[in-house]
Amino acid sequence: MKISVLGTGYVGLVTGASFASLGHDVICVDIDQNKINKINDGKSPFFEPKLDDLLLTVVKNKKLKATNNLNDALEHSELTFIAVGTPSTPAGIDLAQIKSAAKMVGTYLKTSNRYHVVVVKSTVVPGTTESIIKEELETSSGKKIGAFGLCMNPEFLREGCAVDDFLNPDRIVIGSLDEKSKSIMNQLYSGFSCPVVNTNPTNAEFIKYSTNTLLATLISFSNEIATLCENIPGADADTVMKGLYLDQRLTTIDSNKIRKNPSIVSYLYPGPGYGGSCFPKDLFALRLHAKNLNINTPLLDSVHEVNETRPKKAVQLLEKKLGNLTGKTIAVLGLAFKQDTDDVRMSPSIAIIKLLLDRGANVKAYDPLVHSLSPETFAKNIQYTNEISECLKGANAACIITPWKEFKDADWNFLISNMSQPILFDMRNILIQNNLSKNIDLIRIGKI
Ligand code: UGA
Numbered sequence: 001m002k003i004s005v006l007g008t009g010y011v012g013l014v015t016g017a018s019f020a021s022l023g024h025d026v027i028c029v030d031i032d033q034n035k036i037n038k039i040n041d042g043k044s045p046f047f048e049p050k051l052d053d054l055l056l057t058v059v060k061n062k063k064l065k066a067t068n069n070l071n072d073a074l075e076h077s078e079l080t081f082i083a084v085g086t087p088s089t090p091a092g093i094d095l096a097q098i099k100s101a102a103k104m105v106g107t108y109l110k111t112s113n114r115y116h117v118v119v120v121k122s123t124v125v126p127g128t129t130e131s132i133i134k135e136e137l138e139t140s141s142g143k144k145i146g147a148f149g150l151c152m153n154p155e156f157l158r159e160g161c162a163v164d165d166f167l168n169p170d171r172i173v174i175g176s177l178d179e180k181s182k183s184i185m186n187q188l189y190s191g192f193s194c195p196v197v198n199t200n201p202t203n204a205e206f207i208k209y210s211t212n213t214l215l216a217t218l219i220s221f222s223n224e225i226a227t228l229c230e231n232i233p234g235a236d237a238d239t240v241m242k243g244l245y246l247d248q249r250l251t252t253i254d255s256n257k258i259r260k261n262p263s264i265v266s267y268l269y270p271g272p273g274y275g276g277s278c279f280p281k282d283l284f285a286l287r288l289h290a291k292n293l294n295i296n297t298p299l300l301d302s303v304h305e306v307n308e309t310r311p312k313k314a315v316q317l318l319e320k321k322l323g324n325l326t327g328k329t330i331a332v333l334g335l336a337f338k339q340d341t342d343d344v345r346m347s348p349s350i351a352i353i354k355l356l357l358d359r360g361a362n363v364k365a366y367d368p369l370v371h372s373l374s375p376e377t378f379a380k381n382i383q384y385t386n387e388i389s390e391c392l393k394g395a396n397a398a399c400i401i402t403p404w405k406e407f408k409d410a411d412w413n414f415l416i417s418n419m420s421q422p423i424l425f426d427m428r429n430i431l432i433q434n435n436l437s438k439n440i441d442l443i444r445i446g447k448i
Contacts (some may be wrong), residue, residue, distance in 0.1 A: 012083030106140025149181025160340030175204025226270035226446030237446020273310030326360030334402020
């Protein structure tokens with residue numbers, strides 16, 4: 001099929017590159033010329049594992065190109081994904097970009113005689129496609145749905161493994177308003193063997209929100225268990241959770257393989273709280289949407305509250321061991337909100353660093369991919385380092401905040417000698433305790 005994709009963020013570009021790798025002809029549209037040049041050189045403008053390889057192949061094979069010429073892209077495609085940003089504002093999600101994209105596509109549709117399918121990929125609260133986006137398209141095109149198609153097709157891509165998630169989906173959700181666009185979308189995804197949920201756009205939007213808010217709920221649940229364990233002598237969240245994972249209603253796989261075989265259990269790992277551009281934003285948007293409908297969401301409100309307190313609880317655990325943090329040097333390991341990405345949006349590391357600086361600690365930081373945070377994020381300086389050992393030099397404690405493999409595999413028995421005090425805080429419980437020397441004073445999540 002001939003596909004255009006508006007927006008080359010991680011959702012748009014992964015979608016475009018993956019469809020191109022499956023043999024479709026894809027044109028990606030963006031307003032940023034630097035991004036366009038990079039993509040046309042076969043390089044991703046941001047870090048996402050496997051995306052560079054995929055792009056290089058599809059650009060070379062002329063299956064994908066990038067342009068800033070929207071009309072040309074629409075003219076040479078039969079189906080357009082809108083994958084622009086829907087950033088969070090205190091008033092809810094900002095629909096300016098998606099409205100503007102719908103208006104431009106509608107203006108093109110006015111003069112076109114062909115049937116064209118418009119697909120919303122961006123995450124929008126339930127009801128948005130059938131109201132705001134449909135209206136924008138119908139007004140600017142002067143046509144009604146039926147003369148063109150409108151679908152909502154949410155994405156379930158995790159940063160850091162977005163290409164694999166796209167090519168091996170667990171389900172495809174297609175919310176359509178007319179039979180013709182439904183049939184075209186089903187044809188587009190016909191090569192995938194997973195279940196396809198055909199529904200209306202509002203349910204499709206809701207499936208996305210209910211998935212992300214459930215996953216956030218699981219994380220906050222496990223963090224609440226960890227908080228309790230941190231206050232009950234003899235309790236250890238790691239053991240408690242491992243026992244929980246084995247319930248076959250949650251998973252049918254061996255607990256030792258859990259991290260390799262994602263299941264619902266892979267969201268039941270306590271830590272410093274969830275971050276990223278999706279869970280915090282989607283939870284906030286759905287709660288606000290409910291509030292506007294005069295509906296209370298006590299469960300989702302608590303999920304948010306538990307998450308907000310996590311960084312503070314982590315710093316308190318550190319204080320319990322170190323005492324007053326003023327003048328102490330803390331090595332922060334990991335700035336990205338999770339492993340395998342350079343994304344720091346809503347990263348728990350940022351919240352923790354802020355708390356450490358507020359308490360007068362000196363902060364050194366190391367992340368395999370993120371080499372600094374924007375100066376606006378912090379009034380005071382952080383000392384950025386290029387490797388773990390440099391970060392640990394002279395530190396009173398080291399905190400693993402992002403579960404990078406490099407931190408899990410590091411030779412801690414050797415590295416710890418760089419520190420002033422051998423205190424290691426594993427905020428993701430990724431280290432294998434038995435492999436650590438007795439000299440290491442280990443703090444774990446969910447244990448006194
Ligand atoms: C999430 C969803 O998993 C994707 O399905 C969805 O498409 C995406 O949001 C989106 O809406 O675009 P992502 O934010 O990339 O993906 O990251 P996740 O791997 O889901 O992790 C989110 C956060 O939860 C991270 O901070 C992670 O460290 C944390 N987490 C995860 C925990 O603290 N504990 C866990 O057990 C699991």
